[in-house]
Amino acid sequence: MTFNDLNLIEPILKALDTEGYTTPTPIQQQAIPYLLEERDLLGIAQTGTGKTAAFAIPILQMLDQNKLSNKGPRPIRALIMTPTRELAIQIEESFAAYGRNLSLRTTVIFGGVSQHSQVNALRAGVDILVATPGRLLDLMNQGHVSLRNLERFVLDEADRMLDMGFIHDVRKVIAKLPAKRQSLFFSATMPDDVAKLADTILNRPARVEVTPVSSTVDKVEQVVYFLSKNDKKKLLVDILEDDAIRSVLVFTRTKHGADHVVKDLRKAGIEAEAIHGNKSQNARQRALGGFKSGDLRVLIATDIAARGIDVDELSCVINYEIPNIPETYVHRIGRTGRAGHDGRAMSFCEEEEQPYLRDIQKLIGKQIPVETNHPYAMRGASVPLTASRPTNQPRQKPAAGGGQRPQSSSGNGQSSNQSRPSRPAGSSGRGQVLQRNNNAGPGNQERNNNLPRPGSSFDREREPGTGGGGDRNRFRR
Ligand code: AMP
Numbered sequence: 378m379t380f381n382d383l384n385l386i387e388p389i390l391k392a393l394d395t396e397g398y399t400t401p402t403p404i405q406q407q408a409i410p411y412l413l414e415e416r417d418l419l420g421i422a423q424t425g426t427g428k429t430a431a432f433a434i435p436i437l438q439m440l441d442q443n444k445l446s447n448k449g450p451r452p453i454r455a456l457i458m459t460p461t462r463e464l465a466i467q468i469e470e471s472f473a474a475y476g477r478n479l480s481l482r483t484t485v486i487f488g489g490v491s492q493h494s495q496v497n498a499l500r501a502g503v504d505i506l507v508a509t510p511g512r513l514l515d516l517m518n519q520g521h522v523s524l525r526n527l528e529r530f531v532l533d534e535a536d537r538m539l540d541m542g543f544i545h546d547v548r549k550v551i552a553k554l555p556a557k558r559q560s561l562f563f564s565a566t567m568p569d570d571v572a573k574l575a576d577t578i579l580n581r582p583a584r585v586e587v588t589p590v591s592s593t594v595d596k597v598e599q600v601v602y603f604l605s606k607n608d609k610k611k612l613l614v615d616i617l618e619d620d621a622i623r624s625v626l627v628f629t630r631t632k633h634g635a636d637h638v639v640k641d642l643r644k645a646g647i648e649a650e651a652i653h654g655n656k657s658q659n660a661r662q663r664a665l666g667g668f669k670s671g672d673l674r675v676l677i678a679t680d681i682a683a684r685g686i687d688v689d690e691l692s693c694v695i696n697y698e699i700p701n702i703p704e705t706y707v708h709r710i711g712r713t714g715r716a717g718h719d720g721r722a723m724s725f726c727e728e729e730e731q732p733y734l735r736d737i738q739k740l741i742g743k744q745i746p747v748e749t750n751h752p753y754a755m756r757g758a759s760v761p762l763t764a765s766r767p768t769n770q771p772r773q774k775p776a777a778g779g780g781q782r783p784q785s786s787s788g789n790g791q792s793s794n795q796s797r798p799s800r801p802a803g804s805s806g807r808g809q810v811l812q813r814n815n816n817a818g819p820g821n822q823e824r825n826n827n828l829p830r831p832g833s834s835f836d837r838e839r840e841p842g843t844g845g846g847g848d849r850n851r852f853r854r
Contacts, residue, residue: 383409386438388478393434396474402427407585409435415559417582419575423534423565424464425711426587429471432457432561436529437476440504443528450502451482452526457507458550459533460541462487462658463665468533469507481505488512489658496521510538510546517553524553532578535564536571544574551578597694597710597720600748601734606727608753609697610641615751616695616723617647617675623692624668627677628709630698635677638697642675649675652682680705683712696724699733703740723748728755 380393380401401409404422411418412435422428436455445451459465469485476483483505484498492512499506499521506513506522516522530551532538538547562575562582575582604612617625627649629635635651642649650664650673661682667673680700691713700706706724713720724745726734738744748754 378406384413385409385434386441388441389434389438389475392475392477393430395477398430402431402587404428404585404587405431405434407587408432408583411583411585412436412559412561413438415439417559417579418561419579419582419584420561420563421565421567421584421586422563428563429468430475432531432533432563433468433471433475436505436531437472437479437481439529440481441476441479450500451504453503453506453522453524454526455505455529455531456513456524456527456554457505457531457533458510458513458538458547459507460509460538460543462489462509463661464534465507465509472505472507476505483507486512486516488515492516492521510543510550514546514549517550524550525555527555527558529559529561530554530578531561531563532574533563535562535574536566536568539570539574544570547574597713597722599710599722599724599745601724601726601745602748602751602753603726603755604751604753605755609725609727610638612725612751612753613638613695613697614642614645614647617642622721623674624671625675625693625695626668626683626691626709626712627675627695627697628683628700629677629679630700632679634698635679638677647675648673649677651677653679654682656682680709683709691720693721693723696722699724699726699730699737701733701736703733703736706737707741 378401379399380390383401383406385393404420404426408418408420408428408431412432418432420428420431422431440454443454445454457465457468459468465485465487469483472481472483481504482502484495484503485507486492486495486499487509488511492515495512496516499516513522517524532547538544560578560580560582562579564571564575567575602612613627616622627638629638632651632653632655635653639649639651650660650667652661652664656664664673664676668676677697694710694713696706696709700709710720710722713722724734734745
């Protein structure tokens with residue numbers, strides 16, 4: 378199937394061609410026809426599957442075809458609500474890219490920055506608004522946003538939205554939407570509370586589902602290095618001395634860990650930046666912008682901060698620490714090998730991380746090849762697929778959908794949500810059940826990886842909500 382088979386208008390086909398897209402991803406193939414028929418949609422998919430284009434393309438097309446009179450400023454006709462600034466910015470960029478040959482206007486609003494330029498953009502009139510919930514509600518309450526004329530509504534990453542504690546804001550926004558509208562609901566997982574929310578928003582939705590967790594890692598070349606904890610920084614420096622590695626995303630489990638790695642690399646003369654929840658929004662955006670543009674070669678990230686990082690030509694992911702939730706491994710390495718590019722994933726495994734590696738290998742159903750040709754190799758180390766985790770290291774269940782609630786002011790850092798999300802059941806839920814597709818893009822379930830390591834205290838990442846700063850315009854590609 379090509380995009381030509383999807384009944385898309387010429388200006389959009391041309392834009393997709395400019396983007397270098399040739400084949401619609403499974404979620405695009407499945408969702409776009411329903412959406413062009415004005416159906417509501419329940420999409421079980423996450424970042425990396427091409428879901429943004431799956432909703433942006435038909436929305437652009439429908440808005441373009443339903444032109445309004447030229448009188449007065451344009452009313453908001455489509456609203457996309459997403460939990461984080463990074464995602465909001467990326468969605469806005471996608472609308473701009475796919476709609477580059479149309480005369481529709483898109484604006485993004487999020488918290489932590491002055492509302493001034495956002496309000497000005499809204500006053501000038503926008504067709505499509507991408508927003509995080511807090512700032513949206515704020516500007517609605519101030520009378521800067523009217524959703525009276527809304528035709529299309531997308532709730533993106535619903536599980537994460539709930540996980541981050543945005544349910545009340547989301548409900549308040551939904552209460553203000555016109556009853557007659559097309560609604561789209563995307564979530565990576567479908568635990569009960571998310572399914573209930575979907576029920577309140579959608580009307581006889583079509584249902585599409587892609588990407589079971591373990592199916593997408595095959596394109597990525599994976600190796601594991603067994604070594605002692607103290608040797609990790611030396612090995613990282615050695616690896617990064619190879620200029621053939623163009624862009625590297627290094628994952629640590631903790632914020633402090635990320636900062637340490639940056640320090641170690643700088644000492645060795647290698648420029649690197651970290652992104653995590655303790656960094657200001659400006660610092661995060663600057664690092665991310667540099668990484669995307671290719672100016673910054675090495676980015677160190679925690680899992681939550683990295684969610685939503687979308688770099689097409691990321692050549693290498695390094696797991697400086699092995700995640701203790703196996704799905705997180707799949708999600709991490711899915712950051713490379715995207716959009717048809719080859720990718721490489723290297724994992725540094727110290728002795729106490731071997732049970733985590735075993736869980737990962739069980740999930741992906743294969744043993745990761747061991748790289749022994751390095752100066753720090755631990756002799757005889759290998760982790761079979763089958764042995765089970767030691768009883769003194771219980772695996773904590775991940776929080777639904779991978780995000781964490783913002784910490785309470787008491788700041789004990791413990792996530793209260795320990796329930797494992799139920800897998801979306803094909804037979805449950807309303808509306809039409811479509812085939813499950815195992816060949817979607819490289820994105821996968823992300824779960825909460827930021828659980829304390831045995832013996833560690835509260836150095837845990839959290840999602841910083843919609844606060845924080847940053848001027849998005851400085852970071853556009
Ligand atoms: P998303 O799941 O929306 O975050 O998209 C993941 C990545 O896939 C983004 O970098 C998109 O630009 C890219 N992408 C989306 N659709 C396609 C496609 N049909 N062909 C190639 N790349 C795509």
